[in-house]
Amino acid sequence: MTLPVCSLCEMPDSQWLLSYTEADPTDESTREALLTLGNGYFATRGAVPEASADGVHYPATYIAGVYNRLASEVHGHVREDESIVNVTNWLPVTFRPEGGSWFTPGGYEVEHRHEVLDMQHGILLRESFVRDPEQRRTRIQQERLISMNRFHVAALRTTITPLDWEGTIHVRSVLDGGVRNDNVAEFAELAKEHLSEPAKGRHGDTYWLACETVQSDVCVAQAARTLLHRDHRPALAASLPVEGPRSVGNELSFAVSPSVPATVDKTVTVFTSRDRAISEPLDATRDELADTPGFETLRDEHFLAWEHLWKRFHLSFQGDDGTVERRALNLHVFHLAQTLSKHTADLDVGVPARGLHGEGYRGHIFWDELFVFPILNLRVPELTRALLLYRYRRLPHARRLARETGATGALFPWQSGSDGQEETPRQFYNPRSKRWMADNSRRQYHVDHAVAYNIWLYYQVTGDIDFLAAYGAELLVEIARFWVSIAEHDPEDGRYHLRGVMGPDEFHDGYPDRPGEGLDDNAYVNIMAAWTLARVLEAHEVLGGHHTEDLWQRLGVTPGELEQWDRVSRRLHVPFLPGGLIGQFEGYAELEELDWDGYRARYGNIGRLDLILEAEDDTTNRYKASKQADVLMLFYLLSAEELGAVLERLGYDFDPASIPETVDYYRSRTTHGSTLSSVVYSWVMSRGNREGSWELLREALAADLSDTQGGTTREGIHLGAMAGTIDIFQRCYTGLETRADALRLHPCLPDDLKWLDFDLRYRGHWLHFQISHEQVLVRARPGAAAPIAVVVEGQRHMLGGGDRLVHRLAQKPGHSSFFS
Template sequence: MMDYTQGKNKLENWIVSEMEFSPDSLGKCEAIMSLGNGYMGLRSITEEPYINETRNMFVSGTFNKAFENEATELPNLADITRMDIRVDGERFSLELGKINSYMRQLNLKTAELTRSFDWVSPLGKELRFVFKRFVSLHDLHLIGMKMEVECLTAPVEFSFESGIDAQRDNSGSQHFLEGDRRIFDRQFIQLVQTTNESEIDVVINTAHKITVNGQPIEYEPKMKMNRRKVWQSYEFKLQPNDKLEVEKLTTLYTSRDKEVDNGSYSLAELREQSLQALKKSVKEGYDLLFNAHQKEWDEKVWNVYNFEIGSEDGFDQLAMRFSLYHLTCMTPAHDDRMGIAAKGLSGEGYKGHSFWDTELFILPFFIYSNPEIARSLLIYRYRGLVGARKKAMENGYEGAMYPWEMAWPSDGEVTPEWGDIDIVTGTQTKIWPGFIEQHISADIAFAVYQYDNVTNDPEFLKDYGYEIVFDTARFWASRLEWNDEKKEYHINGVIGPDEYKEHIDNNAFTNYMAYFNMKLAIRYYEKLEKENPELLEKLKGLLQLERAFADWNLKVEAIYLPAPRKEDLVIAQDDTYLHLKEIDLSKYKNQDRVRTIYDDYNSEQINAIQVSKQADTLILLYLLEQTFLHDDPRIAGNVKRANFRYYEPKTLHDSSLSLTTHAIVASDIGDRDLAYSLFKKSTEIDLGPKMNTSDMGIHAASIGGIWKTAVFGFAGIRLADRTLKVNPALPDHWTHLKFAIQWQGQTVTFSITPSNLSVTVSGGKTLAFENGGNLYTCEESIDIPIAAASSASH
């Protein structure tokens, strides 16, 4: 049972709590309470083992292919969290005996996991347990754990075994070769793992520091070693009121770490370096290390992303903090060779791969809140050009055709080929997105455009951005198919964002985004002609730009762009969608779990029904209004409203990406109740009462969407081709909203109430922005009555 009301006073709306232990519902808390620092992620598994547990620890970028016929994935590293505990010789488990006062909590502010309970053994002896854990944001290579055991009634024989267990896998696939294992000075345990294909070394060190009643004890544990495993065994006799405290500190380093991934790399040096780092940490101890970690969270996260929501329901504030917490945990801000996984670092789902989720649902947070990290994530895509060019060439196209799923930048396409069962035929279904879901190339170009407009970082464009946009435009120009009958270019045989429609022609999102991508390339080419001809000459030689520029100009205006229908302004999602049969979707709209439509239909049958998995045409309208196309009547406000009314009833939101877009658009068209309802549903994907929604890991894009809905929906922040627009529309029960963004090199703080918009600028430059159709300038601060313009459409 989840509870979000346990935080009191200064910790109000900071605490995520589990109030009852359930061995059948372990996955939810393992995932939503997961710990991480962007370098590594640790699933919040219990120390004692259970049958349905999933012990996961991942390090960003350490991709490996276990076997030739499998997809590359982040390998599950050795487990350092498990402790095999015995009380009076019997295995300790919460499935035995009696539990009192159980609570497991994630403190979002301090990024510490705690678990506490009183336990009565089958023999009637009572013990009090407290477990604590953190993954350091101060030292990216450090994990801290602490176990406190207090004897409350009768003497007990208490023992535990703990160490490093590399007998782990990824759902059955083993990624590591057998590695060296050793215990130094009967205290410091070291285990080496090496991936079997990518040959990445992983060095893990761990040590225990033990006190009884506050006094260090001199104790030589039994040392044990087995295949892929090394550990120590401790035994104690505890008297009533005795308190045993065990600190377990771990360091983790890999040969993929940026500072050692070079020609002079030495495994022996990495082993020694990591061991010395552990010894230093053991001297400092859990509390000092945790204090440094907590300070880092304050300075790098909470003092930077200070986001206040005044709501009648405190859960809204907690959900926003949950979003900011996981955006920090999942993002490899330390290394521009790495991207964000669809499940962050909290589970094996989607194998650690990056999707369009990053550019459209997560990156906006960093663009507006921490441009340095946004830049790093876009450089990851720049480094991925090598894989994108490889994919284009393999498919007979030019330029850069980005992988639908991306791992290490040079890997190219890594989407698995086969997926779930076909309920009609009983066979595996083919995963088509890796072959024909191609809009991601334009999505990445849009992200470059958005970053450029919001941050005004010309060096990024010069070093990375132009090349991404030009090469993706080259891909689209080669991808277009001429229809001689209609004298226009089509894009046939694709999947759009709505993955319930496969092998469709002229998906509106794909066609319009390809059009935008090519128009952007033309604009950038002409900009370089005027401002930096030397760079243009360099890129001409690299990318055959003179021919490409002529090709873009020849083709771009001949791309078929489905226009709003005259009778109702609806844009056809693709050539056939509006002609498909309609069925009663209420059963699936009101479902308790996603994808229940697959209980009744297979993919081919769903393809023939007017039903959408997620936002498609709507996200197109939302994106293009931020660009130089914002005045195009085909994407006007009345078109957005008409398409929302048409497509929302047909959208099942079977993707966690969908609710965010629908919430923002609902807010845009003035339907505040629906906008808030959709926002609430998006927060409950991970935080809701259902205990099996997050078993494979948190939903990274949806978590980014919590911030997006609040900022772009309720606060009404919107980019419009280098212009900042602000048109707030708070939910009825929100009393205020306060946050800051970064806009073209300066910090802008917004404080919004139902009746007032307050804007404060720091950075010494005048801010120009639009509200309700009026242009305002602000040098320090300005207040604007919202009633004057709050009804204006974005």
């Protein structure tokens, strides 16, 4: 018998579709991460509904902000880890012909399989042709969505068509609470059971299940209904209850005929005890389910919500390579938009480094928001505001952590979870040596700089002085106090020094003879400390002393303290290499050079050089070798003009002409062991090496799609790197800055990038940009917001609602005009 044509195979190649055909057990878990659907409140990996966690598949659902802490005994030591929780699996739907076996992975022969993530509509499509052990052939078509409109709702439509048989079919649908955290091989020895014994029940065609996290006592409740449809109408089916030790559901039985499709719709609602405006989560799930419409209405509402989202996140471009880069960029926007949405804003959560897509880093919050907020600031600034409040609410723990280090002020942890205490483990596992290695990354105090930078960038984009007065100033003051309290004054050189810290490069946690004790005067840390102190002083000036006198009194800010901040901001030490380039840290020049060619020849990918050297009983602390950009983060965050101003304030000469040499020096000594590294290098090379910048951007766009980190994508996408690629198009190649109460543009498109077209929100205006090699066009939508300053190539323009600005750029040979 010839199989019918797969409808998904007939879909044309598109920048909006991520498509997979056939099965690949080695790649399945990575695909599941990339096919994740979510809405900012919760997300579900793209596992097939008939699968369970079996080493190949890993169905999992994560709810933003739901963490739990467990103790584990590893090699005779007890450790505690807080992790995002894999909650009840709502997906399971499978079938069997009367007298046959249930459809499970490996139980049936799969003659054809096709999955398509439709990013434009936020829906996951699947079509399979399978043959059971009795040689009966069946077609399975599925549509899955997690509603972007009704954020407590998910739905799965399954259409089953017998191809060469008839009789009775049984469809089983359950909620499975028998899940645990088992997504990361490195955590195999750690405790995994985060959920209590569930409470279960049913009434009519509705069934429900509720569990509590065993330590944090968060109740997670789900309710579901499963209904049969024929010819787009509800149909009757015999229904029997299904119940296991930790599961509940039902089994529908009905007659089927060859080539006649039968559709089963599963609708699920999800609530937790952390939700607002509810009495009790289980009651809320049942009430919400009773009010939830059928699949078609849900789908239409969901499509409309995504249509509006894509208008807000609109960014298109034309390059030389067709749809490959555009698809990758759309995928990155898609995952950012469904991890952090308007539904996230009310949840008191941060930016999870691996999205809601897996258990990598235990779902913790790092500094990745530094790469994410520039996108949100210019699209959904109200979401940035809410996410910054995650940090503000955790100031008590940040103050406590500062005191524990012997300092004052506030020190935000390198890894944060539910309450803001330091969650960074003391060890991590090296699969090469089979040994546990010391993890000293909690010395990355520069997460404070990220928080300060994010506050100031948000203020510059929005002009939200109320936020600055109510929350931002307090955060900035406490961060300033921390840096000043750990700065050591050396009367011999008249400089202040910051000792015992780590920079962004995680390969160096100390000196060869003092591993784990941190470094002295990391250039990134010191220069950004000076920048932060200057911004706190600027905030004091912006807010003034009269109307906010109570603020400064409440915070205990005195004239003497302001003078101290100013003094330290002008006298921090910055190390330089013998040739005059900025040194990564004091003593960097004395480290050994690595045999780069030799290690690449022996190991190929040396991104995780730290693991390689530890397995050889060596250490990266001995070498001029970096995992990712460190000094070069300065060029990523600050324009040459801004960086020059900071260094001048510190009393150092800085020649912007040295930037390309600095980039080349550190590029040749970097392994790119972090997905963020290619993003940063692409950015800092954008003006001195446009072709190289474009190639690195392409690598960054492919990082998760091709799992270039060698198995990490299955543990969750790299949200910061995804956002960083978007920002290269949005701010880097356009030279877009928001500072000194103006929006500034200085385009520098690579030759392979013909034009950019996008929309941004700045100080109450929605602006449409069209930028090519020849010109910049900016249109402001009609509105009542005050006119804004737009500076293009140094020329200042005022733009009001409904105004249009055209600025011709210096012509380059070989480029034709695109915009009129």
